[in-house]
Amino acid sequence: MSMQYHTLRSIEVTNDELEDEQWVIDSIIKATPPSSSTARIHRAPEMVRETDDYKKYYVPKVVSIGPYHFGNEKLEMVEKLKPVFTMKLLSNKETLRSLYKKFGESQMVKELRSFYEEDFTTKFCNKEFTKMLLMDSCFILFYILYIFGGKHEDCRELKGHEIVFVHQDLFLLENQIPFKVLKEAMKVLEIDCVSKMKPFILDNILASGKPKRKWFDYVLRTRRDQCCRQEYEMEIIDNEPDHLLQLLHRTLTKNAKVPTKDSSTRSNYRCTFRNVNELVDVGIHFKPSDTMSLAHVEFFIGKWWFSANVELPPITVDDSTKPMLLNLIAYEMCSHDAHDAWVTSYICLLDSLIDHPEDVKALRKAGVLENSLGSDKEVAKLFNEIGTDLVPNSLAYSDAKYKIQMHYESWRNTLFSQLKHEYVKSPWAFFALVGALIALLLSGVQAYFTVWSPKSECDGLCTLLKNNHHL
Structure with a gap:
């Protein structure tokens, strides 16, 4: 009876508790999901903006493009030059009026505003917003046509170091304008x-020059260039990018393979290889791929049973590499399609292959990496820093990594690795091995002729003398 009483008392609930419980239930039911931004030109993710590197790698140093950094006092000098470059590009008021009228259409303004996060466009009236995009588009086109095109005499207002930073600023995630604006301006x-x-x-695709062409490639070069142009034209016209950084990203990751069922299975296979030199020891050699797409990593069996080749996209590392890679990675973090994270996956792959300066040296000698930054130690540090806390697409390069792992685990390749370590890398040990093999070979030849030596003409005479030796 006592036990039953305590059980009943334990489930009794007071009115206050009932009210609290109902409040919790109502608050959960009435809760609305956080609004997701529909902007196509994003700001860097919040986790990036909270880091010390945000101002160094994501904030423009010379020129503001778009509304996110408009009004920054440190960028006022180039901001004052935008009207000058605009008139140099347009040359007359009629073209300026025509372009402003095109951008100022109510439907056009509404569409262009939708590219950005709303909090950063409401502070501009339509006239200010249109003027900003017009001058930014003219500034970008003037830079591409004249400064990048080599006509520096038309741009004496900018100094040499400022031009370098302008080039870098044009590919920052938060420093973009809709590509539609550039396209319309070029049309006018x-x-x-x-x-x-x-x-x-193409000047910004990180690759260390054009891939080497074989002799028969030159015969088809004109046709290939024409096809490449048509493909690039379709990319811009039929599938218009949102902004310049996205166009660069598409160029870097074009021809990406669609993941297969085998890729999904192999992506779960654990890779235990550690770095470039460890793979070189088991007969895996690295080569630059013919394509410059970061989505292209291939594994091929070599001419000998113990050798193999891995093709990696070539990359040049200089002072602009880190900010460009970080902004491309930030763009992928804002993307809703996880399969687009090829830059992130590529950096994670290089981070896993590069542990020491010797790994950078091996890739540099193979032609995969061009070091314009400084020492190999600095390059190794760069990839290790960028690769920290990155999560790659699990399906990226899964086929190639699986084949590398299978080659790495092969007992015969492990034996080859041990022989190489013990003898090939040490000259005296190698000569001792060769001497021992020669001695073993000669001993075998001597034993063979001792047991199975062929009969000669004097064998009969020797036998006769031996039998008659008592005479």
């Missing part, structure tokens, strides 16, 4: 979008 100015944009984008 009757500028070929493809012929002018292509070299500007």
Whole structure:
């Protein structure tokens, strides 16, 4: 009876408790999900903005493009030059009026505002917003056509070091304008979008020069360039990018393979190889790929049973590499498609392959990496820092990494690795090994002829003398 009483008392609830419980339930039911931004030109993720590197790598140093950093006092000098460059580009008031009228259409302004986070566009009236995009687009086009095009005499207002930072600022995530604005401006100015944009984008694809062509490639070069132009034109016209950084990202990751069922299975396989030199020891050699897409990593069996080749996209490392990579990674973090994270996956792959300066040296000698930054130690540090806390696409390079792991685990390749470590890398040990093998070979030959030596003509005479030795 006592036990039953205590059980009943334990489930009794007071009115205050009931009210609290109902409040919790109502608050959960009435709660609305946080609004997700529909902006196509994003700010850097909050976790990035909270780091010490945010101002160093994500905030423009010379020129503000778009509303996110508009009004920054440190950027006022170039801001004052924008009207000058605009008039140099447009040359007359009629073209300026025509372009302003095009951008100032109510439907156009509404569409362009939707590219940005709302909090950063409400402070501009339509006239101010249109003026800002007009001058920013003219500034970018003037830079591409004249400064990047090599006509520096038309831009004496900017100093050499400022031009370098302008180039870097144009590919920051938070420093973009809609590509539609650039496209419309080039249409009004009757500028070929493809012929002018292509070299500007290709100059920033991180690759260490053009891949080497075989002799028969030169025969087809004209046709290939024409096809490449048509492909690039379709990329811009039929599938218009949101901004310059996205166009660069597409160029860097084009021809990415669609993951297969085998890729999903192999992505769960644990890779235990550690760095470049460890793979070189088991007969895996690195080569630059013919394509410059970061999505292209291939594994091929070599001419000998113990050797293999891994093709990696070539990359040049200099002072602009880190900010560009970080902004491309930040762009991928804002993307809703996880399969687009090829830059992140590529950096994670390099981070896993590079542990020491010797790994950088091996990739540099192989032609995969060009070091314009400084020492190999600095390059190794750069990739290790960028790769910290990054999460790659699990399916990226899964086929290639699986084949590398299988080659790495092979007992015969392990034996080859041990022999290489013990003898090949030490000259005296190698000579001792060769001497021992020669001695073993000669001993074997001697034993063979001792047991199975062929009969000669004097064998009969020797036998006769031996039998008659008592005479």
